Amino acid sequence: MRFNVSSIGDYYFCPRKFYLNKKMGFELFENSFEDNISGLLDELKSRDFSSPESKFVLDATKNILSEFGISFEDTSAFSMSFGRMFERDFIGNVLSGRIDELLVIGGRAFPIKFRFSKSTSENIWQSDKMEMLGYAYLLSKNFVVDKTFLFLLDKRRVFPINFNSISETQIENLFLRMIKTMKGNLPRIHANSRKCDSCSIKKECYHLDNL
Numbered sequence: 549m550r551f552n553v554s555s556i557g558d559y560y561f562c563p564r565k566f567y568l569n570k571k572m573g574f575e576l577f578e579n580s581f582e583d584n585i586s587g588l589l590d591e592l593k594s595r596d597f598s599s600p601e602s603k604f605v606l607d608a609t610k611n612i613l614s615e616f617g618i619s620f621e622d623t624s625a626f627s628m629s630f631g632r633m634f635e636r637d638f639i640g641n642v643l644s645g646r647i648d649e650l651l652v653i654g655g656r657a658f659p660i661k662f663r664f665s666k667s668t669s670e671n672i673w674q675s676d677k678m679e680m681l682g683y684a685y686l687l688s689k690n691f692v693v694d695k696t697f698l699f700l701l702d703k704r705r706v707f708p709i710n711f712n713s714i715s716e717t718q719i720e721n722l723f724l725r726m727i728k729t730m731k732g733n734l735p736r737i738h739a740n741s742r743k744c745d746s747c748s749i750k751k752e753c754y755h756l757d758n759l
């Protein structure tokens with residue numbers, strides 16, 4: 549089986565959502581994220597920092613680099629790549645993902661993901677955190693990875709998320725559960741109705757239970 553790292557976030561948010569999308573082919577109708585991200589990546593690649601989003605990304609990236617005593621202008625000390633695809637095998641399955649922004653400083657890599665959607669709280673969802681750990685897991689095959697950063701563009705905030713051997717085991721266990729779910733029946737409706745209220749396929753999901 550092949551899984552995208554974004555599926556980890558979907559699965560952690562709700563196994564039924566993951567199943568409806570991956571096994572039954574339901575579209576998730578997430579907002580125009582793809583359009584937003586490609587526009588932002590184009591701006592960042594061409595070093596066009598004129599939009600408020602790209603200006604925020606520039607400033608936040610500068611702050612991260614300054615923690616290492618590196619200036620953004622000193623491009624010999626770090627490298628950045630945008631929208632690069634990575635893959636990693638896991639017991640005969642493949643985990644893949646496209647990293648929005650990747651900072652490489654020495655042998656250490658820092659995956660960065662941009663969130664465009666409106667945040668409903670001051671904190672991040674656990675599912676976002678697990679997705680970021682999934683990116684760290686994916687990259688830890690090629691780099692030393694101990695920290696990832698989630699940029700919330702609507703709030704102009706950056707959340708650092710640490711990655712260690714415990715989180716590596718968490719991701720592998722989650723991955724095993726995802727594989728098992730794919731082989732089973734449609735999971736039940738999630739017990740947390742707040743999640744359902746913010747879910748893009750609530751109508752279709754609930755309709756299935758009324759058939």
Ligand code: SF4
Nearest residue numbers: 562738744747750753
């Ligand atoms: S509506 Fe609720 S149970 Fe259904 S997929 Fe969405 S979060 Fe899961």
